[in-house]
Amino acid sequence: MCHWDRRHLGLVGNLLLVVACLTGPFVLLGLPFALYIAVVSGGRAKSRTSYAILLIGACVQATALALNGRPNMEAPLDPNLLHWLRPFQAYFCFGKSSSRAIMLSLGFWIAGALAISHSWRQLHQDQKRTLTALLLAATTCFLAGLSTAKHEPQVLSPLGAGARYFLIPYALSFLAIAVCLPRKPRYGLVVLSTFALISYLLFSTVDRGEFQWKAYARFAEQAPDISIPLAPKLQSFPGWSAYPMRALSPSKSHDIDLTQLTLxxxxxxxxxxxxxPTNADNQASFRLDQCKGSRYIGLLVDAERPEAGDIQVYWGTSYGFDERHSLRRYYPAGHVVAQLAFRKSRGDDTVRLDLSESLGALRLNRVQAYCLDKTL
Structure with a gap:
């Protein structure tokens, strides 16, 4: 889409182009570059058949998006201008907001911009077109990623939510700068040194949380319709999830006596x-002697809740609980059958459920416990 065909595509090439246009919405991102190449080449970069395929493919993909939508597509547009500026700040400061990050980022981008501007006159026409296409592609991919969070753009960050939307724009921007560095070694030294300092001084890891994969994998093989949560955690159910492909091997569940709950x-x-509830920190605890000695536990909690939010489960010994030995999972309001699975110590014999942080009345209908050590 983005280059000048020295020989126009034949039948096989155009058939492959049709397949590529129908595999996903990428043709929509590539269309501006194809139009740019068409303009600078006077329409000679590709055959009329190839242009027709690109335009029809773009229309098909746009129609599919309009009819089927994407998550949050119907969410309202955030009118706050400051919220829209934050992803740009996060992009140019590499996800950090400290004064050190700002200074290093300024040094990197200014040196890169100077390298591009001072090298422009020395570039051949084809190189100029390539450089323009790279910068246009980086901008388009960034704006496309920004559009996926139009209701809350301020949450996007290369070190947090929506990090994948920054990867391609960064790669294309760095490539555009790298094309010009051999002609301006002084700027290249500044670019490489500031980038090395940014990578070293601003390095950080992102805690994705504990999703208890092994426990849920065991649970999914003993109880029906279990969804295994995957990162990233979303405020929706089931969110990103996996499901077992192997045949179910049902096992016996143990009903918890609700009259013996410690409230x-x-x-x-x-x-x-x-x-x-008498306060927002409401808890229901019980002993789990049925699974004494088991390492992996699964719970099905049949409840009715007044508001959406996380259900949190704790496990410990003799009603001693802490945040390190707990798991949260989001569920909508109303009737739910919460699926909770976790790995505990063999000596842990008590479990606590925090069903809701709302003060509205809730109903706990049934709690089933599965001892999961026999699977896998």
């Missing part, structure tokens, strides 16, 4: 199974 911040209602 904190909750009061029992005269209505059967209904619980009335």
């Amino acid at each position: 904190h911040g909750l009061q029992r209602s005269p209505t059967e199974n209904e619980l009335i």
Whole structure:
């Protein structure tokens, strides 16, 4: 799409172009570059058949997006201009906001821009077209990624949410700068040294959280319709999830006696199974002697909740709980059957459920426990 064909595509080449246009919305990102090459070549870069395929493929992909949409496509547009400026700041400062990050980033981008501007006159016409296409592609890919979070653009960061949308723009921007560095070695020294300092001083790891993959994999082989959560964690259910391909091997579950629950911040209602929160930190704890000695536990919690949010499970010994030995999973409001799986110590014998942070009444209908050590 982005180069000048010395020989126009034949039948096989155009058939492959049709397949490429129908495999995904990438033709929409590439179309501006194809139009740019068409303009600078006077329409001679490709055959009329190839141009027709590109235009029809772009129309098909645009129609598919309009009809099927994407997650958050119907979310309202954020009117706050400052929120839209934050992803640009995150891009140019490599996800950091410290004064050190700003100074190093300024040195890198200014040296890169000077290398491009001072090298422009020395470039051949083909090199200029390539450089222009690289910069245009970087801008287009960045704006396309930005459009996926139009309702909350301020959350995008190369070190956090939506990091994948920064990868291609960074790669194309760095390549555009690298094309010009051999002609301006002084700028190249500044670019490479600032980039090395940025990589060294601003290096950080991103904690994706513990998703208890092994426990959920075991759980999915013993209980039906279990979804295995995957990173990143989303405020939706089931979110990013995996499902087992092997045949189910059902095992016996143990029903927890709800009359023996230890309640904190909750009061029992005269209505059967209904619980009335007295504060936002409400907890329901119970002993799990049925799975004593097991390392992996799965819970199915049948409940009705007034608001959407996380359900959190803790495990410990003799009702001793802490955040390190806990797991959160998001569930919508109303009736849910929460799927919770975790790996515990063999001596852990108690479990705590934080069903909701709302003060509205909730109902706990049933809790089933699975001892999962026999699978895998």
